[in-house]
Amino acid sequence: MFVVSTRVKSRFQVETYIVHFADRLIAGIWKCGNPVCAGIDPRPQSLPQGFLEGFTPDPVGVATAIRVFGKGVVDVVAKLIPVVKFQAAFYEALGPEGSKALQETARHARKQGMIVIFDGKRNDIGSTAEAYANAYLSVDEQRADDEASSAWEVDAITINTYLGSDGVNPFLEAAGHSEKGVFALVRTSNPSAVEFQDIVADGKPLYRHVADRVVDWAERYRDSSGYSLLGAVVGATYPEQLAELRSTMPGIFFLVPGYGAQGGSAADVAPAFNDQGLGAIVNNSRGLVFAYNRPELREKYHGDWQRAIEHAAHEMIADLAEHTHARRLRSPGD
């Protein structure tokens, strides 16, 4: 359990016991010199060629396969990038065995020092939201692991705010208590995001109404550097909205999906960063984690899927450094 309330002093002075989620996130970003998040969406059909053959073709076997695969991804990226995001849907699709695979892979990622986001977009009314918050954000001191943790051992969760503040506050309270984080959906990256999120009321679209409430909710949960443990999901595929939201949501970390396979470029995500290269983490799922399916990488690395992922991670880090202020996260000697 985190007990010491020390803060990050500067980009080159990071204390061992950092408690506020935003501080931990910033420390991770500085340490790696980039704001990349690897999105692990383990679609069985996208696993490396022949990978599934080593496992039984039932849910237990497939769940074991995605656990082994996920740990293999973590082993590659933990040295390079600060954050990993697990997409709950692909684990749940395998039933309870899949849930167990998610838990074990998340634990492995935390042990490797990564910040782990559970991408479950959870939402419910007050007392039920509290149960979700306890599931993912509480610190469970009953657990006998090396480090006390919640049932799911993650650092942050994504939530959907359609139910309003009594569905959001339980997540914030739990996160405030356990020094974890929350990312609220504001502007999603999918084509039909516009259907409801762009409905205009009182002169502004719905996503701006949500954004403004996120800023209000975030206020009580800021660290000494001004960042809140409440962040926002803002898609890379709508760069204008990303720029608009960056200016209206100071001190709110953005989790930016949509880079890569969904069509967002490094130039598209550039507005998410402030002058110091902070303020956002950029997620890449398929383009990073399934990089070995790119013919040129398969050939180059002779089917070594982990080296292909490593290649793609370096490529993305360089791409962001070239086109965004994320280049300023690197120390002069890098």
Added chain:
Amino acid sequence: MFVVSTRVKSRFQVETYIVHFADRLIAGIWKCGNPVCAGIDPRPQSLPQGFLEGFTPDPVGVATAIRVFGKGVVDVVAKLIPVVKFQAAFYEALGPEGSKALQETARHARKQGMIVIFDGKRNDIGSTAEAYANAYLSVDEQRADDEASSAWEVDAITINTYLGSDGVNPFLEAAGHSEKGVFALVRTSNPSAVEFQDIVADGKPLYRHVADRVVDWAERYRDSSGYSLLGAVVGATYPEQLAELRSTMPGIFFLVPGYGAQGGSAADVAPAFNDQGLGAIVNNSRGLVFAYNRPELREKYHGDWQRAIEHAAHEMIADLAEHTHARRLRSPGD
């Protein structure tokens, strides 16, 4: 697997193989003569006095306890009411062991002939929504159980539509294929539902925008009686909106939370029903499943928690029959 495409002929002629979700739901309602849904939200602290003492105080023990409890609830209510709704949050709060308890309890409820709703309010973009849909709504023929089913063996799921149609269609397609159901959040029952759901644009509140899209989406998935496999969650705590939505959403089954502990009365839910007493199922969680915590029932049944739940179920059935058209679901001889 359901292969015969027979339909419900009348309220007294229900065929064995009913395929469309709405037909199955209506058949269940007619068979029981009431539209009650028991909401199983297994809060460990609300279990019967002494119940947890028979189990180890770790997540495995607590998960076993809520599985035994949930099956005990099902054994009582399966004879009386048609639908049971499992609140995912309380199971997930126990980690993968909890997920397994949910799966086993849901399977038990289906074996007892109940229609099972997974209340997870899931939502995500296209390909990820598809993974959720496959998790909860697909028919998995690989599974070696008596009856092929999805990974989670449920009949319907609740979803949140903030991401628009490409986040909703995968659920509808999977449900259409497997003859299962979907309930989309339209108007939730919590106090802060108003914060976003009542934002007015183009002369109507957001929940009406969502309702209108639900009607559009539902169109392609109607059965011969006109009901769609896509239903809507509309809270009992906002009776005016319930009446308004009933009139604008014909052929859409409502899942109505908020009766009982949250303050909704039978009179409040009356507008959810049509003249035949169809069109809605009314959920009761705490008031039904934890009825043994009511002092007068604890005394009356000498701590027999199952008899207390049975009492509360009869009470709710009678309450709805007295104040709503649900009384018309009873055959003359009842």
